[in-house]
Amino acid sequence: MSLQFSPVSGPLPGAAAASDTGAAALRPAPAAGHAATVVDLARRGDMEAFARLVRTHQARVFSVALRLTGRREDAEELAQDAFVQLHAALSQIQGESHLIHWLLRAVTHRSIDRLRQRERQPRLVPLDVAGEDIAADQVDPLSARRLQTMLQVLPVPARAVVLLRYQEDLDPPEIATLLDMPLNTVKSHLRRSLDALRALHGGHPHEY
């Protein structure tokens, strides 16, 4: 499955104008001031501080890898690699937002590369996504399970866009920067993916 960028017809209706800034910076996580200090400590070689960064961000990194590759084993390996690479690149990290962007970019691109490698080989094992844990406070566990499975039906570029939009709450310009994808292509993937998921999943129509 190749990453082909499709042409777009224009902005999605109802898209927030504020998000069309093209800015690469992400929204800061809660307690950004405290986390920035942890980044500084980790950059200076404090391994406990780095471990705290891992614990803070491992869920998002692992989940992106899992939902892109569909395999828990691959996801753990890719997520681990991303953090090992992060440790080697700490001197380049300028703060919490930059760290999050760096991690998401690293794990997304590595996961897509892994999928490309897998496409050259016959699929021998079933997807693990159906075995994803459902959180105890999930509003609609059955719906969640179905959506997680349906996500695997989307083409890889669209799947990455949907994940970054609805798992990480990134806006389209941020996704475009992270994926090195034209903004209009991101919006097109979102629009078509939502249409497809809506048709498969059912539910109320919603204008994006």
Add this chain to the structure above:
Amino acid sequence: MNIEDSLRDALRPQDPGAQFTARVMSAVGAAPRRRARLQLPMALAASVVATAVGLGLLHSQAEQRRGEVARQQLVLALEITSEKLNQVQQRLVRAGNEENGT
């Protein structure tokens, strides 16, 4: 719940567990350290400098030897010249004496 809210609910991050953190820290600890990586180019640089200094010393010593040889050759040349000059002078003196009948 509309599709977007359903997606946000379904795609909440899933934690891989405490063992994941431990594996990452173990892998980080096993990765080549930056200091070790720096030691190799530093060692190379040190050996290059040492070689350069050594070569410089050898060059200096060779030059000294060449200089000494040149000096010796000059001295020899001067000695030869001096001897020859003496010989010529002696002949001239002898010739002069013979003319004068002394």
